[in-house]
Amino acid sequence: MLIGELSRRTGVSERLLRYYEERELIRAERRANGYREYGEEAEQAVRRIRALLAAGLPLRVVRQILPCSSGEAGLRPCxxxxxxxxxxxxxxxxxxxxxxxxxxxxxxxxxxxxxxxxxxxx
Incomplete structure (x- = not known):
């Protein structure tokens, strides 16, 4: 999905999504025209990021935790x-x-x- 679609699905601005990508919290492939293409997993990742930030965690901790998240079940040991x-x-x-x-x-x-x-x- 393109960045605009990810923004609509998550309610997160395109600017903030680019920031998350810059901070290596989410990944996007680049199309030949330079557009960002996000996989379906990006939507869930953005929702996890927002939830962890809302819980008061700083970005450096979110970055550490995100690879350990296992969807709705919480975290697996990392x-x-x-x-x-x-x-x-x-x-x-x-x-x-x-x-x-x-x-x-x-x-x-x-x-x-x-x-x-x-x-x-x-």
Whole structure:
């Protein structure tokens, strides 16, 4: 399929598909006229890439994991993948803790401000 068709099927822009190809996440053959020709597997690969990115994985980890993906079943064992996933989970857990602390602080600030506003309105 041509890049436009892959874009329509996946909802991913042609520009982003070219970027994925440049980063060796997907492959395309070149026709004699220079057009990119993607195999049917490219659609599933793009969907996996989008899902992994949505899960918070950086592109370098996605690149490592993608060859290990086995469709809907998840991942098959590949060297280093589990360590990368644990590392990324630790990063996300730290970020979640930081966001939780910021949310608590903001709530306290709102509470104090509302109480001050209620006291000043009397």
């Amino acid at each position: 060297p280093g993948v589990l360590a990368s996933l644990h590392g990324q989970l630790a990063v996300l857990e730290r970020r979640a803790a930081e966001l939780d602390a910021a949310r608590r602080l903001l709530r306290r600030t709102i509470d104090v401000t509302e109480r001050a506003a209620d006291g000043g309105a009397e």
